[in-house]
Amino acid sequence: MPPVYLDYNATTPLDPRVFEVMKEWYLGPPANAGSRTHVYGQRAKEAVEKARSQVASVIDAKPEEIIFTSGATESNNIAIIGLAEHGERTGRKHIISTAIEHKAVLEPLEHLASRGFEVELAPVNSGGYVEPDEIRKRLRNDTLLVSVMHANNETGILQPVVEIGDLVAELDAYFHVDAAQSFGKEIDELREVEADLISISSHKIFGPQGAGALLVTRASGCTIPLKPLHFGGGQERGLRPGTIPTPLIVGLGEAASLAVMEQACRKQQSLISRREVLQAFARLDHKVNGDPERCQPHVVNLRLKGIDSEAVMMALREVVSVSNGSACTSSSYQPSHVLVAMGLSEVAANESIRLSWSGELTVPIEQIHRVLEKLS
Numbered sequence: 001m002p003p004v005y006l007d008y009n010a011t012t013p014l015d016p017r018v019f020e021v022m023k024e025w026y027l028g029p030p031a032n033a034g035s036r037t038h039v040y041g042q043r044a045k046e047a048v049e050k051a052r053s054q055v056a057s058v059i060d061a062k063p064e065e066i067i068f069t070s071g072a073t074e075s076n077n078i079a080i081i082g083l084a085e086h087g088e089r090t091g092r093k094h095i096i097s098t099a100i101e102h103k104a105v106l107e108p109l110e111h112l113a114s115r116g117f118e119v120e121l122a123p124v125n126s127g128g129y130v131e132p133d134e135i136r137k138r139l140r141n142d143t144l145l146v147s148v149m150h151a152n153n154e155t156g157i158l159q160p161v162v163e164i165g166d167l168v169a170e171l172d173a174y175f176h177v178d179a180a181q182s183f184g185k186e187i188d189e190l191r192e193v194e195a196d197l198i199s200i201s202s203h204k205i206f207g208p209q210g211a212g213a214l215l216v217t218r219a220s221g222c223t224i225p226l227k228p229l230h231f232g233g234g235q236e237r238g239l240r241p242g243t244i245p246t247p248l249i250v251g252l253g254e255a256a257s258l259a260v261m262e263q264a265c266r267k268q269q270s271l272i273s274r275r276e277v278l279q280a281f282a283r284l285d286h287k288v289n290g291d292p293e294r295c296q297p298h299v300v301n302l303r304l305k306g307i308d309s310e311a312v313m314m315a316l317r318e319v320v321s322v323s324n325g326s327a328c329t330s331s332s333y334q335p336s337h338v339l340v341a342m343g344l345s346e347v348a349a350n351e352s353i354r355l356s357w358s359g360e361l362t363v364p365i366e367q368i369h370r371v372l373e374k375l376s
Contacts, residue, residue: 004320004367009153009356015206021254025247033244044246051253058256060191061215067236068249071212072180073104075199078214079176080108082226083145092144093117098130099341101149105178126343127291128157135164143173151181154325154338154354155290156299165194184259196224207255211248266359270297273363280368289352303352320371324353
């Protein structure tokens with residue numbers, strides 16, 4: 001029997017329904033959405049624009065505000081580094097973020113720090129979220145950007161992005177939300193948040209890997225002064241040049257539409273699985289990391305006291321697939337910077353694992369009990 005896959009926060013499987021709409025673009029006549037001279041190019045362009053509308057509708061945006069990218073990492077880089085020239089030209093070189101951001105945000109911020117920008121990382125509380133007041137008291141007249149993730153990838157804890165967005169809106173600063181883990185899941189809140197930039201991922205919602213998007217708002221007719229990281233071709237309003245991967249974009253659009261239609265049932269099933277998982281783990285000495293009242297229903301980060309997480313993953317690799325942090329940093333054996341920022345000791349952080357599933361998956365509790373027997 002193959003191991004149970006409980007690492008959906010790292011990546012989700014491709015939905016067969018998504019694959020079906022992608023398939024014709026792989027197997028049909030070659031079509032470049034940038035070609036205006038023949039019917040195949042026009043047809044591809046129409047498919048891409050349909051996907052743009054599908055993605056935009058999830059967050060109540062305008063289709064023309066959606067820029068397709070290779071994923072949330074590229075979106076984060078464009079949103080952050082793309083503002084550098086504007087910051088240098090205007091003297092606004094102060095940036096605020098948090099200590100629990102994904103490396104796809106922290107590393108671009110480190111790059112800007114090397115260029116002379118002042119980067120402040122606001123602390124989080126033991127519940128795993130940043131208090132809005134921690135952002136408020138750091139806002140300055142020369143603040144260029146505030147970047148806060150919506151849902152933490154390691155703990156599933158939701159950050160108060162609506163409240164933070166309201167604070168940033170009072171200043172002449174930009175607000176970026178990394179919504180890689182919440183797009184298509186926390187739909188109502190993402191529609192409410194006042195954000196200038198929102199990063200989106202496809203493979204977290206059963207879409208294809210290698211696709212994502214960046215919302216670049218055009219409120220009041222103003223254009224955000226982003227500069228591209230690459231050049232050539234002028235596609236995607238000049239911010240993301242290169243041939244548009246029509247099959248991937250079409251897949252992202254379909255996955256986005258399915259996420260909206262199935263949001264309620266996915267959440268309901270995820271909550272059922274969460275209760276069953278926590279009931280099963282009650283037999284072990286454990287602690288849930290993060291405020292359970294702010295946690296997404298399909299994620300739980302557990303500290304198994306006295307048990308090293310690396311040893312757990314190695315011992316159980318034939319039974320269950322879990323993680324102890326971000327997939328992007330899994331090659332590192334350093335304790336989770338997220339858990340340490342929440343106040344856990346390095347020992348406690350190294351005793352923690354993340355389980356994540358989906359509303360389309362009924363977690364096989366009998367397999368979980370097999371895991372617990374081995375751990376015992």
